Amino acid sequence: MEQKKLAIIATKGTLDWAYPPFILASTAAALGYETQVFFTFYGLQLLKKDVSDLKVSPLGNPGMPMKMPFGPKWFRDINWNIPNAIQAIVPGFESLATALMKQTIKNNGVATIPELRSLCQEAEVKFIACQMTVELFGFSHDDFIPGIEYGGAATFFEFAGESDICLFI
């Protein structure tokens, strides 16, 4: 049987949206798929050497539960409905939400982004950074982890055109 192929475009640069591309790519590789991820626009943030500054924002994101990752169960079960207007004016609100999310991730035995990313690379998932957006955002190749390639839309289609599954994230 010919090897199946998965092509992903990763366009988001927040902590929550960092998960889908890396989870799907690493799992596909484990299932025997040849996998490529094309990182463009804000998705480039996911290739930076240091991803500890990735954040998650509850502002304007009504789907995100705000629960505390510590304390007794009744306390952890409370969903803090904080109005957008308040979130927007409290300095550091995003950083606080991110710290709480990271603790929740740890409590649940969910992998960290650097861990999933290196599992992808070990499994020979190919990472391609969009050269146009690297320049547009003023990044340099030194900002990114080693072992990635740089290319454009045509590079993406070369692989995506033959893929069995193609996802835009």
Place this chain on the structure above:
Amino acid sequence: MEFNKELDARGLNCPLPILRTKKTLNEMASGEILRVVATDPGSVKDFAAFAKQTGNELLSSSESGGEFTFYIKKK
């Protein structure tokens, strides 16, 4: 059931149990049996799907006291 190697995936969540299983199977010889213990309830369907897609045989899948045990024979 006898096995050649054991993987403790307790406390790990999707997709780590599958990724660690794949990695461990890579170090084993064809026909050898891997025992995996996990606590992720999603792993029951995931291990069946992993076996089906990779051709490694899922010999048994069972649950006891919130722990899921899988026996996988390497292709």
